[in-house]
Amino acid sequence: MSGHGPGVAPVQKPTDFRGTLRRLLGSLRPERARLVLVVVLAAASVALNTLGPKVLGDATNIIFRGVVGRTLPEGTTQEQAEAGLRAAGEQQLADMISGMDLVPGAGIDTTALAQTLLVVVALYTCGALLMAVQGLLLAGVVQRTGYRLRADVQAKxxxxxxxxxxxRSRGDLLSRVTNDIDNLTQSLQQTLSQLVVNVLTVVGVLGMMVWLSWQLALIALVTVPLSAAMTLVIAKRAQPHFLAQWRATGDLGGQVEEAFTGHEVVTAFNSQEEFARRVAGHNERLFHSSFRAQFISGTIMPAMQFVSNLNYVAVAVVGGLRVASGALTLGEVQAFIQYSRQFSQPLGQLASMANLVQSGVASAERVYELLDGPEQSADPADPVPPVTTGPRSRVVFDHxxxxxxPDTPLIEDLSLTVEPGQTVAVVGPTGAGKTTLVNLIMRFYEIDDGRILLDGVDTRRLTRHDLREQIGMVLQDAWLFKGTIAENIAFGKVGATRAEVEEAARATSVDRFVHTLPDGFDTVIDDEGGGVSAGEKQLITIARAFLSDPQILILDEATSSVDTRTEVLVQQAMNRLRSGRTSFVIAHRLSTIRDADVILVMEHGDIVEQGTHAGLLEAGGAYADLYQAQFAAPVVEET
Known part of the structure; x- marks a missing residue:
């Protein structure tokens, strides 16, 4: 799989930020019922928490009334006490108590105070419980959404x-599937919860503030446009850097993946410094983009805090003056100050969410870019079933x-007929089109013109599943997954029995080295084939292909990692399994294809020669040149 290499894609802004955000919210549509319940629970929790400061203000009023009332003459009414204060020239104190409901000479009503505090505790406790249930439901909503996105990406x-x-870079694709979706779900988890709670809190708190004092509420509202403008300006500057951050993450992941995969080659060629330089370059890009994104978006909260502090000072000063004038009680001002904090705090959190939203949308854009990528052509609506009777596996390339x-010619007019049971060897220089030939049979790529027929049926009229079910393929780069040797072989056939696995192992000489292992077929190997040699690893993949019992067998340089002795064993096994099958063998080692029924010599996408090994050598053409170049003895000069 090819990668981007050290090149760096230019940083661009999201093509459609609002469209991506709408699409992301659309991904939550299957969770509508739960989201409604989340909003209801959040609203109930916010309502209870919003009532808390008002009830707590009532407790403050009970204490303050008791303290002030104790200083007034006992046995008088509130009106008499107020008149006495005015007569004594205490106008400000008289104005203050005029707005209070107190009993002169009485102390603090401890019963009323205890009841009020119990109500406060009950309100906050119930609010916390409702918020915990809401968080549990929301976590399920977000994680199920992430689960569906991963499933969609896998299906894509x-x-x-x-x-x-x-x-595309393998590391970048992996980053989209893992890092970007993880970042997306984390952003949803944090922003959805905060968004619902904070919006409801702003609405509820604003209502309570207007109810307590519309004059003080106006002071608090003056700061909202300023805060919104500051947030929009900062968020707009941060968004390109968030996109650059996740692109750099993908590039760095691709480079690191290449370094680890090719560690032995890198070490053998003393290229550690070169790879370190490339990784350092991507790492530096990631550092700078992440630093700028986090720094710029991080200034939102301090800016909001500054505006909030200005609002707090204004409310405290004006509120104190209104208490002194008797227009408000001390408890109401205390409640209003708490509401002022509660009002500015969610606004600040909503503003600070901008960086999370931007980061999440940047990741969503990368995921949707993958989901919106090209797809292979659909299977035919009325597919033709594969041929199951008579001679099978006749392959025809028809022009x-x-x-x-589009502007690079490769295969321009290829016609070829391969009869059932024939072993066809394909040779030629690198880039001649050998692997392309079998890739077209497998429909890994779609042909531009002409037809490829399997038993007289155009392969495009078969479903890909039906086509590939008839073909067994072994690549030059052997692929194993983490599991036992038996499980890796059984991968070639659904429901394969242990006896079938061992039979395929004997046919391909896998059993010869498996019996030397401590756990035999139950020996666990990792995805890199650790624990077995390169040749043994390749033999396991060949056994997997043989177990699938294909009608067509494709070996793409399958013996390139096999030693000479094992190569002979594999050739013998292939001869036993060749009956009734068409085999395509792509090989650079011409010694492996001497007994092929037909040898095709390809150059620049065309078949320039075809025939048997002996016939082509006798003809003295391109094949003879390849053979002589490979097997001619070196000339030793005498000194």
Missing amino acids: LDRTPLSYVDQ VRFRYE
Whole structure:
């Protein structure tokens, strides 16, 4: 799989920020019922928490009334006490008590105070419980959404043409599936909860503030436009850096993946410094983009805090003056100050969410870019069933034309007929089109013109599943997953029995080295084939292909990692399994294809020669040149 290499894509702004955000919210549509319940629980919790400061203000009023009332003459009414204060020249104190409901000479009503405090505790306790249930439901909503996105991406990759995957960095694709979706779910978890709670809190608190004092509420509202303007300006500057951050993360992941995968080659060629330089370059890009994104978005909260402090000072000063004038009680001002804090805090949190939203939308854009990528052509609506009777696995190339790039010629007019049971060897220099030939049979790529027929049926009229079920393929780069040797072989056939696995192992000489292992077929190997040699690893993949019992067998340089002795064993096994099957063997080692029924020599996408090994050597053409170049003895000069 090819990668981007050290090149860096230019940083661009999101093509459609609002559209991506709407699409992201649309991904939550299956969770509508739960989201409604989340909003209801959040509203109830916010309502209870919003009542708290008002009730707590009533407790303050009970204490303050008791303290002030104790200083007044006992046995008088409130009106008499107020008149006495005015007569004594205490106008400000008289104004203050005029707005209070107190009993002169009485102390603090401890019973009323205790009841009020119990109500406060009950309100906050119930609010916390409702918020905990809301958080539990929301976590399920977000994680199920992430689960569906991962499933959609996996399904998309199954429909993605090989050409799309080949043109992209493996690390970048993995980053989209893992890092970006993880970041997206984390952003949803934090922003959805805060968004619902904070919006409801702003609405509820604003209502209580207007109810207590519309004059003080106006002071608090003056700061809202200023805060909103500051947030929009800062968020707009931060968004391109968040997108650059996640692009750099993907590039760095791709470079690190290449370094680890090719660690032995890097070490053998003393290229550690070169790879370290490349990784350092991507790492530096990630550092700078992340630093700028976090720093710029991080200034939102301090700016909001500054505006909130200005609002707090204004409310405290004006509120104190209104208490002194008797227009408000001390408890009401205390409640209003708490509401002022509660009002500015969610506004600040909503503003600080901008960086989370931007980061999440940037990741969502990368995920949706993958989901919106090209797809392989759909299977035919009325597919033709594969042939199951008579001679099978006859392959015909009928004037096939194919190019990877429109302006780069490769296969221009290829016609070829392979009869059932024939072993066809394909040789030629690198880039001649050998692997392309079998990729077209498998429909990994779609031909531009012409037809490829399997038993007289155009392969495009078969479903890909039916086509590939008839073909067994072994690649030069052997792929194993973490599991036992038996499980890796059984991967070639659904429901394979242990006896079938061992039979395939004997046919391909896998059993010869398996019996030397401590756990035999139950020996666990990792995804890199650790614990077995390169040749043994390749033999396991060949056994997997043989177990699938294909009608067509494709070996793409399958013996390149096999030693000479094992190569002979594999050739013998292939001869036993060749009956009734068409085999395509792509090989650079011409010693492995001497007994092929037909040898095709390809150059620049065309078949320039075909025939048997002996016939082509006798003809003295391109094959003879390849053979002589490979097997001619070196000339030793005498000194």
